[in-house]
Amino acid sequence: MRDMNQDSGELYAYRKAGKIASLVRTKVAQLTRPGVPIIKICEETENMIRKMGGFPAFPTNVSVDYVTAHYTSPPNDETTIPEDGLVKVDLGASISGYLSDTAVTVDLSGKEIAMVDTAEKALRAAMSIIKAGINVGQVGKAISDTIVSAGFKPISNLGGHSLARYELHSGTSIPNVLTHSGQVMREGGVYAVEPFVTKADGKGYVKDTDSAYIFSCTDSMPPASPKDNPEAELLTVLKKRFGILPFCLRWLGSDFNLKQFKRLIRSGSVISYPVLVEAGKRIVAQAEHTVLVKKYGCDVLTT
């Protein structure tokens, strides 16, 4: 990829995507109250992004308590925000495919302030050392050290990622623990950094559940003759609309065949992302920003 400092169009789009996500994120706290339907939070945040001239980069995730990521409301979801929930709202915008990704944790109990602060502090610790050429393992270590010294545990198998045009997870992982992948952060590269924090007696990793509400098409070519193959036709429609970006059934309306959709998942043309839960069923807090890496530091795009 080119150095974005030489391409102000890309940078402008990234900054706009970041600004939109940041503004929407600031509205999340007032939306996230006990008894509010989760679908309302999903739809209102996604609609705010659209009204500001972007598209949702992915369905808004609203993950409560030990649910860690990948919950978005299915159509007609009746789930509501519980009384004392620890609620992670994760959202992003797309401007011509240039993406932002940011998250905030709302503590409705008032008892988990330390945990929420620790996630934010770990994110700041990471951002304070990020610069061109830094090894991602060092970023993971800064995150982990911050979390452990506050008396909590990082989630080791979830983390940040590089972003590319129309690609939410584009190849480089930013871990939340020390790793030795050898990957480095690139000048001009855009990355999401996202510490997840659980209780010291949690397992410190997430596992899949049987539920999935977020999907994406794979990179594979759609079959050549969609005309006589209704599944291929659906796949073509999905790829045209979303590319390989994540989407959810709420966005498809009623104008599609669920059986065909399920066959696309079975055939591997569509990937589903299971809801992830902390393996020890301990509550989890998250913080996330999107950053632009520079020679001697980074710009936070989602503030």
Ligand code: MN
């Ligand atoms: Mn996110």
Ligand code: MN
């Ligand atoms: Mn992310």
